[in-house]
Amino acid sequence: MQKLFCLLVVVLFVQAGVAQNKSIDIKGTVTSTTEEVVGVYVLNKTSNKATITNLNGYFSIPAQEKDTIEFSAVQFTNKKIVITAAILQQNNWVVALEVALTELKEVVVKPFYLSGNIATDLNSLTLEPVVDGRSLGLPNQNVKTLSSDERALYSSMSGGPILSLINALNGQTKLLKKRVERNRRYQKTMRVKRYYADSLFVNELGIEKDKIDLFMWYCEFKDDFQVVINTKDQLKIWEYLRKRSMEFKTKKIGVQSN
Incomplete structure (x- = not known):
């Protein structure tokens, strides 16, 4: 009787261990306040299984506790998360991603380069040409409707020399160019x-x-x-x-x- 009891205890421990190591399908949603969340690459680095998010940022991937999940896309900073018991219990695991911004070099304006006359100083600056349908390489540029990103890029560079300069310095134009190129x-x-x-x-x-x-x-x-x-x-x-x-x-x- 004692041997039978010991055997049952061993079996229960083995089953518990197997249950703990069993992968389950984790369902979640990738979110962002500014970027589209479709096509984000979701990789279980532990099991080497992967998937991509749909139009709504939804994904489902097999994982178990202590697995490492990595989220990556050209528009986001890569993010790695170790799976915990709390994550496994969630019905919809929400993962917020940060936009990948290229760090800009510091811009130092030295007083002796400026005359104090805005018109004169702007003429001495080298600005990129205004982007229009032809410079973007769009076919039938006279009739084609630009995408939202292309319109935003056009606006950032065609709002006059002062606005164009500001957008160039704060990185807005560069970010929009990257988004347009990604969409292309x-x-x-x-x-x-x-x-x-x-x-x-x-x-x-x-x-x-x-x-x-x-x-x-x-x-x-x-x-x-x-x-x-x-x-x-x-x-x-x-x-x-x-x-x-x-x-x-x-x-x-x-x-x-x-």
Whole structure:
């Protein structure tokens, strides 16, 4: 009887240990006060499993206590969080990300460089040209509606020399340029995706249908992707996607939708 009791105690301890080490799907939402939260890369660095957030910043990823989760995107500062028991108990884990701002060099204005005459001093400063549809490289610039980021960039640089100077010094223009460039890259990636039917990704590349967007996102952040797609050669682009698909399938990358 005593041996049976000891055996039961051992079994219970083993089961408890297994339960503690079992991964569960953590559901959460990435938030930001200024930036879009779609496409944030969520990586469990302990298990090497990953996913990306949807349009609302929602994500779901397997994890267990003491796992390290990393959140990364070009517009945000990378954030690493160690999973705790409290996080595992939450129905919706909210993760606030900080915008990645490039630190600007200190601007020192020396009095003997200035005359005191605003018009004269502004003429002596070198300002970047005003950004318009043509300088942004937009097709049909006379009729195309600019995106919200492009309009903001245009406003920051076309509000007169004084406002343009202020926005250049405080980093606002530089930040908007980065956002416009990021959106351009995303639009290019989606255009490449539309070159080919989903069935080609599934049947020829072996990419699951619900992972096609994630695969394109994976390619977008490769250094040579922009060079290849700028050729606009669909055969060359397809060969590139074929090679990258073999890399992609060896990685434990997944995506969930809300």
